[in-house]
Amino acid sequence: xxxxxxxxxxxxxxKSFVADDPNSKYAFDSVERDAPQSEICREGNKLxxxxxxxxxxxxxxxxxxQEQGFFCVLxxxxxxxxxxxxxxxxx
Numbered sequence: 001x002x003x004x005x006x007x008x009x010x011x012x013x014x015k016s017f018v019a020d021d022p023n024s025k026y027a028f029d030s031v032e033r034d035a036p037q038s039e040i041c042r043e044g045n046k047l048x049x050x051x052x053x054x055x056x057x058x059x060x061x062x063x064x065x066q067e068q069g070f071f072c073v074l075x076x077x078x079x080x081x082x083x084x085x086x087x088x089x090x091x
Contacts, residue, residue: 010054014040014064017052022087026065029082030058058083 018026021042028040038058041051056064062083065072070085 010056011064013052013054014056014061015068017042018065018068022068026070026085027082028058028061028065028085 017040025043026040027043028038030038034057036057037053037055038061039051039053040061041049043049054061062072065085069088069090071088072083072085074080075082075084
């Protein structure tokens with residue numbers, strides 16, 4: 001079932017990207033703090049990893065991923081700045 005359309009076309013792009021493989025792990029990052037765009041990647045092996053760049057601040061991306069049922073955290077390594085998101089299983 002396709003994700004419902006929102007009023008924000010960028011958010012629709014994110015929902016469409018996640019809908020392609022909703023059970024994968026995702027990671028996103030911005031080039032610099034408060035940057036107006038972020039890159040989000042669907043994690044997998046090197047051959048199946050796919051990334052897109054969206055005009056969305058990382059704080060909005062964080063909220064949008066949580067709205068889609070993902071739990072997002074910083075990685076354990078403090079030198080890393082990306083945010084990792086995993087879908088919360090529905091019971």
